[in-house]
Amino acid sequence: MIALLKRDLTLAFRAGGGFGLGLAFFLIVTVLVPFSVGPQSSLLSTIAPGVLWLGALLACLLSLDRLLALDWEDGSLDLLATAPLPLESVVTIKALAHWITTGLPLVLAAPVLGVLLNLPVPGFFWLVVSLALGTPALSVIGTFGAALTVGLKRGGLLLSLLVLPLYVPTLIFGAEVARRGATGMETATPLLMLAGITAATIALLPFASAAVLRVNLR
Amino acid sequence: MTLTVTNLAITRGGVPVLEGINFALEPGKALILRGPNGIGKTTLLRTLAGLQPPLAGVIDGAEDTVAYAGHSDGLKPTLTVVENLRFWASVFGAADIQSALDAYGLNELADRQAGNLSAGQKRRLGLSRLLVTGRPIWMLDEPTVSLDRNAVAMFADAVRGHLGQGGSALIATHIDLGLDGEVLDVGPYKAKPKPIDDFDGGFL
Amino acid sequence: MSIASKANALWEYANPKKFLTTTERVLPFFWISSAVFIVVGLVWGFFFTPDDYKQGSTVKIIYLHVPSALMAINCWIMMLATSLVWLVRRHHVSALAARAAAPVGIVMTLIALATGAIWGQPMWGTWWAWDPRLTSFLILFLFYLGYVALWEAIEDPDTAADLTSVLCLVGSVFAFLSRYAVNFWNQGLHQGASVMRVGAVTGTDTEEKVSNIFFFPLLVCIIGFVLLFIALVFYRTGTEIRARRIKALIARERVNG
Numbered sequence: 001m002i003a004l005l006k007r008d009l010t011l012a013f014r015a016g017g018g019f020g021l022g023l024a025f026f027l028i029v030t031v032l033v034p035f036s037v038g039p040q041s042s043l044l045s046t047i048a049p050g051v052l053w054l055g056a057l058l059a060c061l062l063s064l065d066r067l068l069a070l071d072w073e074d075g076s077l078d079l080l081a082t083a084p085l086p087l088e089s090v091v092t093i094k095a096l097a098h099w100i101t102t103g104l105p106l107v108l109a110a111p112v113l114g115v116l117l118n119l120p121v122p123g124f125f126w127l128v129v130s131l132a133l134g135t136p137a138l139s140v141i142g143t144f145g146a147a148l149t150v151g152l153k154r155g156g157l158l159l160s161l162l163v164l165p166l167y168v169p170t171l172i173f174g175a176e177v178a179r180r181g182a183t184g185m186e187t188a189t190p191l192l193m194l195a196g197i198t199a200a201t202i203a204l205l206p207f208a209s210a211a212v213l214r215v216n217l218r
Numbered sequence: 219m220t221l222t223v224t225n226l227a228i229t230r231g232g233v234p235v236l237e238g239i240n241f242a243l244e245p246g247k248a249l250i251l252r253g254p255n256g257i258g259k260t261t262l263l264r265t266l267a268g269l270q271p272p273l274a275g276v277i278d279g280a281e282d283t284v285a286y287a288g289h290s291d292g293l294k295p296t297l298t299v300v301e302n303l304r305f306w307a308s309v310f311g312a313a314d315i316q317s318a319l320d321a322y323g324l325n326e327l328a329d330r331q332a333g334n335l336s337a338g339q340k341r342r343l344g345l346s347r348l349l350v351t352g353r354p355i356w357m358l359d360e361p362t363v364s365l366d367r368n369a370v371a372m373f374a375d376a377v378r379g380h381l382g383q384g385g386s387a388l389i390a391t392h393i394d395l396g397l398d399g400e401v402l403d404v405g406p407y408k409a410k411p412k413p414i415d416d417f418d419g420g421f422l
Numbered sequence: 423m424s425i426a427s428k429a430n431a432l433w434e435y436a437n438p439k440k441f442l443t444t445t446e447r448v449l450p451f452f453w454i455s456s457a458v459f460i461v462v463g464l465v466w467g468f469f470f471t472p473d474d475y476k477q478g479s480t481v482k483i484i485y486l487h488v489p490s491a492l493m494a495i496n497c498w499i500m501m502l503a504t505s506l507v508w509l510v511r512r513h514h515v516s517a518l519a520a521r522a523a524a525p526v527g528i529v530m531t532l533i534a535l536a537t538g539a540i541w542g543q544p545m546w547g548t549w550w551a552w553d554p555r556l557t558s559f560l561i562l563f564l565f566y567l568g569y570v571a572l573w574e575a576i577e578d579p580d581t582a583a584d585l586t587s588v589l590c591l592v593g594s595v596f597a598f599l600s601r602y603a604v605n606f607w608n609q610g611l612h613q614g615a616s617v618m619r620v621g622a623v624t625g626t627d628t629e630e631k632v633s634n635i636f637f638f639p640l641l642v643c644i645i646g647f648v649l650l651f652i653a654l655v656f657y658r659t660g661t662e663i664r665a666r667r668i669k670a671l672i673a674r675e676r677v678n679g
Contacts, residue, residue: 144592148572148585148588148589149572149575151576151581152575152576155575158568158571158572158575161567161568161571162568162571162572162589164564165561165564165565165568165593165596165597165600166592166593166596168561168596168599168600168603168604169596169599169600169602169603172600172603172604172606172607173603173606176606176607189606190606193603193606197599205592208588208591208592211588212584212585212588212589215581215584215585215588216581216585218581
């Protein structure tokens, strides 16, 4: 299992692996926001938590179609399916690798981008906490979407269509934590809900992902 | 480990392609699959490897014993030869990759990125993976594609060595590898058109 | 007849031929009765009930809004049930029924959203508000879209049935979660003005009970929509079965040739 994680991370960091693409996308989206809504800092600081959450979510979405498709095309998935590793572990590791290469950098970069959008000071802590807690769920849900569409020629667009509705609860609770944190309100309830969603998706969704991957492999 | 196949029927894209397949593959033996293109050799190998469910019949002895090599080698172009091989070795819990490198003459290519290899070199690397799996039954789908005569000899030696250690191999190929194995001509097993299941049976 | 044999009798309809012959026999009944119920319900509701003292005649859109909203949700629940049947018992008709129901569900969702907007305009002074109930329906619509798109994208029918069934299962859980998340996120306008909560309609919620004058024509409309839904799903499932039959025949030809 560690070998698979190590390989996926190595692949991501090597040339053409796409590491940093999500981060760059996140940066550009954030920079574009003031151009579209105007530069008033009061407006920006109001919408900053939501915009940053949405930007992070879209950046997560960006790299999903490569998550399993590359291994599918070069036959690695066939070989992994016949390996002693259960497919449930394979998809979990894949999601973890996706989180480390996409989610984690987003979490770390979010405060910097928060400065650009004039995020209120108490919001920084809660933004990082909510993203750290929520992005793993985004990766796991995204892996499910990637497993559904892995055999399709132009699966990318369909993948977004399938995954985005599934992102709704995570987005609502995650952005709510950041929003409440930024305005100094109590954050415990949405934080617990967010943690619950993340824990439940990590525990259960890999079984669904492995099941649909098995269907797609046959 | 003897692989026993009893009355196996397989489908491709929902259409039955082969049926009534029976054979036993004993340790130390090789079985060569022959048959025209499109008859279902690949589907048969994938079914036996557990990648797709059979339509009917029993496959015994294929659980966690099969090393499968299909048309693509599962190589990552940005990893070096050694890294590619070491990955599969650790997935299958093997430590030693040196003998696999030796067997296919990959030592001088060890630090090259797999993406820079020629088609034949890639194939050699893909086949060397079988040696690090430690699995007793090899299932090979046209393994000699893009191999030169020299490399084919390496491959044949590797298979012979595997058989000598009590392994077995099921190989779909059209060239003569000089192995003393039985030949299974799948042509006669071509499925007769008939309903796949009760769904189509409701109509046809 | 014992319960076990009754259950077996139900599974007989998993045979496509049996399903087709039976539905063809009962379909005219469903078409006609749904038309009768809907026409009677709408005419009764529109012309023979008084205007609401607060809402005026706009309240009468309830006769379209509530039945379509109910069917939009029930349709998804039916798809969930038939998907489970497919995953567990591998009855093709079941998977095809789920496929056939989805577009009906989409249309019902759209009718509910559109009538809701038309009703909301004079009531709340806006066509659209990010009210939890409205938002939930919008999300349900997105789930329907993804489900149908996945069916359309996959060529092999059994693979498509498997993948969409799992999506329906996972989607149901997430749709349910979204419903609660959305409630949490915005308490909303709709809740207070809820003449259409199930509790209100069935009378369990006495304070906001819809008065009987509105309730009976509404009930007639709901029955009409249920019958219409059944008729549409039977009809569309029949079409799907025939399409599968053509595919099977073509495949047979190919094997022969």
